[in-house]
Amino acid sequence: MSKDKPSENNEETLGRRELLKLGGIGLGTGLMGNAFGQQGHRATAQQQVSQWPSAFDPLETHPPYPPRDRPKPGEKIHVHDIEVTIEVHEIVPGVQTHMFMFNKSYPGPEIRVKEGDWVQINLKNSSPEFHTIHWHGIMVPMEMDGVPLGTQWPVGPNQEFRYLWKAQPAGTHFYHCHVMTTLHQQAGLVGSLIVEPKEPDIVQKTFPYKREYTMILSELDTNFVRNMMSEMVEMGVQMERMNHSAKMMREMNGKMMGWFKSKEEFVKAVKNGYIPPYLAARTGTAMPITPNYFMINGKSYPMTDPLMIRRDENIRVRLIAGGFMPHFIHLHGHDFWHVCQDGSPLAAPVRMNTIPIYPGTTSDIVIQGTNPGFWHFHDHSDLCTTNNGQHPGGMMTMLMYEDAREAGIKWEEVIAISS
Ligand SMILES: [Cu+2]
Numbered sequence: 001m002s003k004d005k006p007s008e009n010n011e012e013t014l015g016r017r018e019l020l021k022l023g024g025i026g027l028g029t030g031l032m033g034n035a036f037g038q039q040g041h042r043a044t045a046q047q048q049v050s051q052w053p054s055a056f057d058p059l060e061t062h063p064p065y066p067p068r069d070r071p072k073p074g075e076k077i078h079v080h081d082i083e084v085t086i087e088v089h090e091i092v093p094g095v096q097t098h099m100f101m102f103n104k105s106y107p108g109p110e111i112r113v114k115e116g117d118w119v120q121i122n123l124k125n126s127s128p129e130f131h132t133i134h135w136h137g138i139m140v141p142m143e144m145d146g147v148p149l150g151t152q153w154p155v156g157p158n159q160e161f162r163y164l165w166k167a168q169p170a171g172t173h174f175y176h177c178h179v180m181t182t183l184h185q186q187a188g189l190v191g192s193l194i195v196e197p198k199e200p201d202i203v204q205k206t207f208p209y210k211r212e213y214t215m216i217l218s219e220l221d222t223n224f225v226r227n228m229m230s231e232m233v234e235m236g237v238q239m240e241r242m243n244h245s246a247k248m249m250r251e252m253n254g255k256m257m258g259w260f261k262s263k264e265e266f267v268k269a270v271k272n273g274y275i276p277p278y279l280a281a282r283t284g285t286a287m288p289i290t291p292n293y294f295m296i297n298g299k300s301y302p303m304t305d306p307l308m309i310r311r312d313e314n315i316r317v318r319l320i321a322g323g324f325m326p327h328f329i330h331l332h333g334h335d336f337w338h339v340c341q342d343g344s345p346l347a348a349p350v351r352m353n354t355i356p357i358y359p360g361t362t363s364d365i366v367i368q369g370t371n372p373g374f375w376h377f378h379d380h381s382d383l384c385t386t387n388n389g390q391h392p393g394g395m396m397t398m399l400m401y402e403d404a405r406e407a408g409i410k411w412e413e414v415i416a417i418s419s
Contacts, residue, residue: 052202052206052345052348052349067139067140067141067166067168068141069166071118071164075118076117076118077118077119077120077164078113078117078118078119078120079120079121079122080109080111080119080120080121080122081103081121081122081124082102082103082108082109082121082122082123082124082133083102083103083104083123083124083125083126084100084101084102084123084124084125084126084127084131084177084189085100085101085104085126085127086098086099086100086101086127086128086229086233087099087100087101087104087106087188089101089106089188089298091220091222091293091295091298091299091300091303091387092293092299092300092302092303092387092393093303095222095293095387095388097220097222097225097226098187098225098226098229099187099188099225100127100129100131100177100184100187100188100189100229101188101189102188102189102191105191106188106298107188107190107191107192107216107218107297107298107322108175108188108189108190108191109191110191110192110193110194110214111175111191111192111193111194112193112194112196113167113194113195113196114167114195114196114198115167115168115169115170115195115196115197115198116166116167116168116198117166117167118164118165118166118167119163119164119165119166119167120162120163120164121133121162121163121164122160122162123155123160123161123162123163124160125155125156125157125158125159125160125161126157126158127157128157128232128233129157129179129184129232129233130148130154130155130156130157130179131154131155131177131179131184131189132146132147132148132152132154132155132161132177132178132179133146133163133175133176133177133178133189134146134147134175134176134177134178135163135165135173135175135193136173136174136175136176136193136360137169137171137173137174137193137342137343137362138165138167138168138173138193138195139168139169140163140165141165144163144164144165146163146177146178147178148178148179154179167195168195169195169343169344170195170196170197170198170343171194171195171197171340171342171343171344171362171364172192172194172214172318172320172340172343172362172363172364173192173193173194173195173343173362174190174191174192174193174216174320174322174362175190175191175193176189176190176191176322177189177190182289182324183224183225183228183229183232185218185322185323185324186218186219186220186221186224186225186289186323186324187220187225187228187229190216190218190322191216192214192216192318192320194214194318195343202345203316203339203340203345203364203366206339206349207314207316207337207339207366207368208314209313209314209315209316209366210313211308211309211313211315211316212315212316212317212318213307213315213316213317213318214297214317214318214320215296215297215317215318215319215320215397216295216296216297216298216320216322217294217295217296217319217320217321217322217323217327217329217357217379217395218294218295218298218322218323219291219293219294219295219323219324219325219384220291220292220293220294220295221289221290221291221292221293222292222293223290223292224289224290289324291323291325292386292387292388292389293387293388293394294379294383294384294385294386294393294394294395295394295395296395296396296397300387300393300394300395301378301385301387301392301393301394301395301396301397302392302393304395304396304397305397306397306398306399306400307367307377307397307398307399307400308400308402309367309369309399309400309401309402310369310401310402310403311369311370311372311401311403311407312368312369313368313369314366314367314368314369315366315367315369316339316364316365316366317336317364317365317366317367318362318364319355319357319362319363319364319365320362321357321358321359321360321361321362323359324359325359325381325384326356326357326358326359326381327356327357327379327381327384327395328354328355328356328357328379328380328381329354329355329357329377329378329379329380329395330353330354330377330378330379330380331353331354331367331375331376331377331399332375332376332377332399333371333373333375333399334353334367334368334370334371334375334399335351335352335353336351336352336353336355336365336366336367336368337349337350337351337365337366337368338350338351338352338355338363338364338365339364339365339366340362340363340364341361341362341363341364342361342362343362349366354380367399369401372401372403372404372407372408372409373401373404373407373409374398374399374400374401374404374409374411375398375399375400376396376397376398376399377396377397377398377399378394378395378396378397379394379395379396
C-alpha cells in the first residue's frame, strides 16, 4: 500500500492473526475508555491549519506550462515501459480471477514524477484485446489523451504506442485503460499517478508527515469479468485464426464495441441487421454489472493492508476512485483533514470523518495520530463491506498505532472483554 514505510514494528503490537480475529466493526465502545485516558497528545491542528493559504488567485488555475509544449533539447525525459498481459489475481484467499494487468500488477505500478518532468510511457500490448492509457487529471496534448477512436487508434494485440506528456498539474491522479472502460478498468487496468509539486508541498508544510499511503478504491463483478473476457479472448483467437490480420481485428473489434464514424452510419448499420453490444439478442442473456467484490489496492478485507501510524504523527492518505461506484470512507475514533481534491489543495482544509469519493475523483486526507488504538477505516456504504455478499469484507482496512502498547492499550484485555 505504501511505497515508503520506514518502520514496520506492528507485529509486536498487533499481529496479522489478531487483525483477522477482529472480524467486524462490532467492538464494544464502552470497553475502550480506560485505555485511552492519557493526555498530552492532543492534536495541534488549529495552529497548523492557520498556515494554510486562504487567498485565491485565479491565475493559479491556469496550467503553468502550455499543454502542447514539446521537450526542448537537453530536457530530461523519464521513460517507463508498461506492458499489458492477462494474469490471475487473488482478491481474497480462494477467489482468483483473470484480469488485465499493467506490468503484471493490479493495480498497475505507481508512477511518481516531479511536476514539470517529461514522461514517456512505452505501452506494449501483449494481450489479445485492444487498449489505450488515459492520463486522468493530467493536462496532456489531445493526441496523448488515450481515448480510442476519439484521439488515437486503439493499440491492438502485439502493437505498441508511445505516450509523451509533461507532468502537470501537481497532485494525486491516476491512469487507466479507456477501451471498453467498464470492463478493462474494472478488470485491472488502473494505477496511481502522483505528481509531486515543484514548490514546497503545502500539505507537507501544514501537516508535516513522513509516511503516506495510496488507496485505489475499486469494484469487481467476477462473473461479468470472467464472461466478457472469455468472449473477447475467444473472439480474438478466432479472428487471428481466420486471417492473422491485426487490421481486420481492429475493424471488427471496433464494430463489436459500437465504434462508427458517425451517428448516421451507426443507425444505418442497425437497420441493416447489425446488433449493438447492449442488446440482449447479441449475448443471449443481458447481464447487468453487479459487483461482488470491493477492493482497496486490489484486495478485499481482511487482505487489505493496514495504515500504520504513531501518536502525534501525521499520515497522508491519497484516496483514488478507480472504479465506477461512489464510496463513503469513514474513519473510527478520529476526524481527519480533507486537504486536496482531484490533485489540487482545497481553499482550506475541511475537517470530517466520512469522505464521499465519487468515481473519477481523488481526495487527499491527513490523519493525525490523536487516539491510540486499532481503528476501522472503511466504506460506510455497507454493501461495499462484503465479499460476495458476506460481511465483513470488501472495502475496509485498519488504522493501527504502532505504539498502542506504550500508550497503555492492552490488546489481549480488549479481546477478553469483548468476547
Ligand atoms: Cu484496455
